[in-house]
Structures are given as C-alpha cells and as structure tokens.
Amino acid sequence: MLESAAGLFAAQGYHATGLNQLITEGGAPRGSLYFHFPGGKEQLAAEAMQLSAEQLCGVLREALYAAADAVSGVDAVLGTLIEIQTASGFRHGCPLAAVTLDAGSASEPIRQACSEGYASWERLLTEYLVSHGLTEERAESLATLLLAAMEGALLLATARRDPAPLQAVAGHLRSAVARELP
C-alpha cells in the first residue's frame, strides 16, 4: 500500500494523485485506508515520503559502501540515479521532490517528512565523506552540494526526458570530491 502510494506520489505529486488511484493501485478498499491512516491522504503521503526516503537511503548506502574509493562512490550513486530514472521512462526522479513542491507549502506534516528525508540523505553523504578523511565541516558542505546537484539534475533530466544533465553533473561532482580528499 505505502509502496504503491510512494510511487504514485513520486511520479505525479500530491494533488495529482487521487484517492481512487491510490486504492486501486494499492489493492486496498476505501474504508480500510482511513482505518490505518486516520489522517487521510495527508498522513498517507507523509508516511509514504518517509518510506521512500528510507528506501533510497538504503540503495544509496549500498552503492556508496560497495565502491572502492570516494570518487567511485559518488559515481556509483549518480549511476544508480541514472538507472532508476531511465528504467522508469523518466517518471521516477527524486521520490520526494514532487510532493515537496506541491504539498509542502500547504501541509506542515508533509513538509517535515520531506525535509527529514533530505536530511537523512545528507547525513548519509556526510558520514561517508567523513569516513574518507574529510572534516565534519567540509563534509557537510560538500554533501549539500552533492545532494543539491543530484536533485537539480534529476529535475532537469525529468523535464528533458534525457539523462544528459545527470551525466554532466556526475563529472563535476567527481572532481569536486577528488579535490577535497586529503
């Protein structure tokens, strides 16, 4: 249920995703939804965002820690994103972005769930960079750049239906990391 909701919200945003779509796709009856999510669509979306964030966190962690060094770790992350996006026909970009932008301004719980998701990814990157020798401060700043550039590149790639922005960004991020390493 939450899984399918997460996919729908990621692809269409909050308001474009109707309850009907959520329940048919999720295979649940209408009334059960409000039993498990008394807060309705809003709560469902917030929990879906949390789930999405955790899942992607796991995927990124695997990609990072399977890599030989920090530079190829960044490469692996970008490669993963490219694969996810092209495999889905450019429907799946960042699983939080669409909801962040079309519901984050109206619903505080949703905004917080999204914000926490981004923060979790940023912490992951920061810890990874620290484990490769960067100071806490430089790691945090670099992690923000990495995350922002990846998010933006996903947005551009979605708009263009073309992974080129992700690839162009990958090159720059690789060298940015390389330069910061001790």
Added chain:
Amino acid sequence: MLESAAGLFAAQGYHATGLNQLITEGGAPRGSLYFHFPGGKEQLAAEAMQLSAEQLCGVLREALYAAADAVSGVDAVLGTLIEIQTASGFRHGCPLAAVTLDAGSASEPIRQACSEGYASWERLLTEYLVSHGLTEERAESLATLLLAAMEGALLLATARRDPAPLQAVAGHLRSAVARELP
C-alpha cells in the same frame, strides 16, 4: 492574469491550483478564460511557465552582467535566488519546478514549456561563461552543473524553510567557476 497564474502555479504546482483561484486572483471572469486560452488550464499553465522563464531569465541576466567578473556573477545569481526565496517566505522557489514535476509527466505541452525554460537559463549561463573565456564545451557542462545545483538547492531550501543549502552551494559553485576560468 498570466502573471498571477505564474505565481500560483509556482507556489502550488499544477493540480493544486484550481481554476477558481486563478480567476479570482487574476481578476478575470470564468468564461473569458476559455476565450483567451482555448486550450484551458493546460494552455494557461504552459504560457505561464514560458512567461516565468523569460522573466527569471531577464533577472539573472541583469545580475550576471552587472557583476565585475564571472565568480562574482555566480555569486550575484545565487544572492538573487536567496533574496527571492526568503522574501516570499520560502513559497517561491524555481517557478517551473513544481509544475514540471506534477504536470510534466501527464501533459506534453507543459513539459515542453518547462524544458524550454530550463534550456533558456542554461543557454544564458553558457553564453556568459563563454564570454569569460571558457570553451563552448566546458561552458555547457559547467552551466548544467550551475543550473542543477541551484535548482536542487532551491528545492532543499524550500523543504527546510532555510536558505542554508543555497549558501553552502554558492561557495562550491564559486570555486568551481574560478577553477575553470582561463
């Protein structure tokens, strides 16, 4: 009319913005909308995206070409974005992003309008970098990084209601540009 529509779409996305809101905010009667925009809401949104793109293009151009050098040009652009976002209480981020993500997948005209908007900004940056001595190829690639990082930072700042991501990214982009200059 278009102006107010652009603001509404930017802040809420496509599906969260109702016709009622558009006409009350825009001060136009209901039926007239379909005289001026026979394509309905979709056409209105596409044209609003185009308008937003052009307006921001002008603002960025001014900021860039008023700066003494390329590094401070990038600084000026980021500063402008920070100002826009904080001044609007973190409601206005990128004027295209929300619509790109919640309507771009369903409406081809809207996706194209957004895509063209991003492309126009990228061309602006590319030309600016070329005018500061970069080769066409390196300028294009760097422009993509700049645009992606700015878009992503706007997204993160919106989610967090905090301009910190924009500031963190600004530092890295400044040095990225500095390194590429001849």
Added chain:
Amino acid sequence: MLESAAGLFAAQGYHATGLNQLITEGGAPRGSLYFHFPGGKEQLAAEAMQLSAEQLCGVLREALYAAADAVSGVDAVLGTLIEIQTASGFRHGCPLAAVTLDAGSASEPIRQACSEGYASWERLLTEYLVSHGLTEERAESLATLLLAAMEGALLLATARRDPAPLQAVAGHLRSAVARELP
C-alpha cells in the same frame, strides 16, 4: 428545485436528505446547485424552509379568511392540516419541524429560517384574531397556543399515522377561540 427540496426536507429532515436525492428529484445537475446556492446544502435548506413557510402561510390565510367566523376559521385551518397529512400518507407534517430539530441546533442560518417561518404563521394568526376583536395581547397569546397545539398534533399524528390527535385538538382549540371572542 426549491419546491422539491422543501418536500424532501419536510419528510426526512436535513441530514437524512442527501444531495443526490435533492438533485435527482429536483432535476438539476450537481454543479448548478452550487452556482445558485453557493452556501451548499445549508443555504438550500434555509431557502427551502423560507419557501415552505410562505406557501403554508398562503394556504392558511386563504383557509382563514374564507371562513365565516373565527371559530370556523380555526376549524378550516385544522381541516387543511388534516387533509394535507392524510393525503400524503402521513409523510408531510409541519414542513419545518424535521429540519428545525435535526439541523437547527447545528446551523444558525437554518434555525433562523425556521424560527422566522414559525413567527410568520404566528403573526398571521395574531392578525386574524385581532381582526375578530381580540386585543393584541390576548391574540398573541392565543395564536401561540393555536400554533403550538397544531404543531404538536401534527407530530403526534405523524408518529401514530392517525389524524386523531389533530381532530381531538381541533375541538379544544375551537372552544378556546370561542371563549376569547368578545
């Protein structure tokens, strides 16, 4: 539209009457309803109550002023009520009572509409009694008794599906009026 709504509300009360029923019975599409009654079901009910009150006021006035004297006027009114109720199979009692009791406590506009309806009937009776020689004060008090007894009798008759309470009350009201006449 309002006529059919008035009938439905009278027979079933406010909450038991769904919008679906109102629009199918009234022959209007759903969207049109909210054009003419922006306040939705609540406004529709309030206006229906007003209409019902005016219509019944007209019916009662005719019955009263067609009668030879005050006593037979009261008789005519009760007779009219009996006829209305038996003709409808005890579905139509007082057109305001059901809504007064199941929405009047939750919706101030509806309560006011109902209250004004009762007041209009009371004024009608008061003026009629004054025109037959009662002082203003005694007329008002007697009108209240007449109205209350009629309302109560309609309620009892509805519950019992039997006009006997109306007939029993009629006798007492007739003599109550006879005694007060100069």
Added chain:
Amino acid sequence: MLESAAGLFAAQGYHATGLNQLITEGGAPRGSLYFHFPGGKEQLAAEAMQLSAEQLCGVLREALYAAADAVSGVDAVLGTLIEIQTASGFRHGCPLAAVTLDAGSASEPIRQACSEGYASWERLLTEYLVSHGLTEERAESLATLLLAAMEGALLLATARRDPAPLQAVAGHLRSAVARELP
C-alpha cells in the same frame, strides 16, 4: 450507553448522529455495539427512544403527583419542561421528536417506539385527569391537547431559543384544565 445515545439522538436526530459519536460518547468499542444491539443503529435508536420515554414519564409523574391540584400539576409539568430546556441551552426539547421526524418515516421499529412513547405520556396524563374527576372520554381528549400543546411549544421554543412559547401555552392549558374540572 443507551443514556448517552438517547441524549445524542434527542439533540440531533437519527441521521445526524453518527456511530462514531455514539461509541466515543458512550465509551464502548465499535464492534461490541453489534453484540449488544444486533439490529445496529436502528435497534439502538429504538431502545434509546423507549428509555427516554420511560425516564420522562417518571419525571412527569413525580411532578404531577407532587402537586396539590390538577391545575398546579399542569403548571408543574410545564415548569419542568421549561427548566429542562433552558438548562440545556435549548438543545433538549422533546427526546423523541427529532427522531420521530427524521427516522420515523423510514423505519417502522423506530416509529413504533416513538409512538408508544407518546402514548405512554398520554396515558399518564389521562389517568391523572381521571383521578381528578374527569370522565375517561374527556380526560383522553384533554390529555391529547395537553401533550400536543407541550410538544409544539417545545418545538417553537427550540426554534426560537426562548422559553416564551412554553410560558404562553402554560397559561392557556391551566385554564383549559380548570374549566374541565368538576
């Protein structure tokens, strides 16, 4: 449980009172309701009506038989009603009326429960009047008038949020009774 249900139904009618409200107010779990009341909401309402009728019957009996004579007995009854209604902020009128009108036409068990409730009150009044010397026939007829006028006055008072109709009616009923006494 039944007590709280009775209060809710009296104040809001049958359809305006949701199961959720009944179980939260009544402090019972959702599923248990259908153990104790296999007939569901309908049975619950019918039994609540019966309970309300019996309780009010008791209250009225006490008021009547504590009075010195028939006239002051009627006075005591009206006084009790006024007190109940004003004490509850005009939310509690007749405990059966709202349900009678918004469910009596659709549910035969409920209609019968209400009808029996009214009949029990009428019997009480009849017996009281007989015990003060009236013939059975005149007592029955007068009891109907008393009950109808009280019900109607409660309705008017509820609509107006003003006990004036009850007071006006009290005067007339007092003299009606006085005249009938031997």
Added chain:
DNA sequence: ACCTGCGGGACTACCCGTTGCT
C-alpha cells in the same frame, strides 16, 4: 466579435454503518 452567466457531470477527499475473522 467579445464576453459572461449559467449549466453539466465526473471526480475529490472523507466517513458512514456494517460485518468477518481473531
């Protein structure tokens, strides 16, 4: 020709009263 009041349903999120399975 330009505009708009009104009408038309499909669809929204939400909640209802009810019932199997535990």
Added chain:
DNA sequence: AGCAACGGGTAGTCCCGCAGGT
C-alpha cells in the same frame, strides 16, 4: 467481545461548454 476490513455513500469542487447579451 473486539479489531481490522469493507465499499457504498457524503457533501463539495473540479474543469469545462453552451446559449444569450452587450
């Protein structure tokens, strides 16, 4: 006795045409 599930139903709003008027 009771939790979890069930869909049909709620009021309300959506985006969109179509005649009529200026």
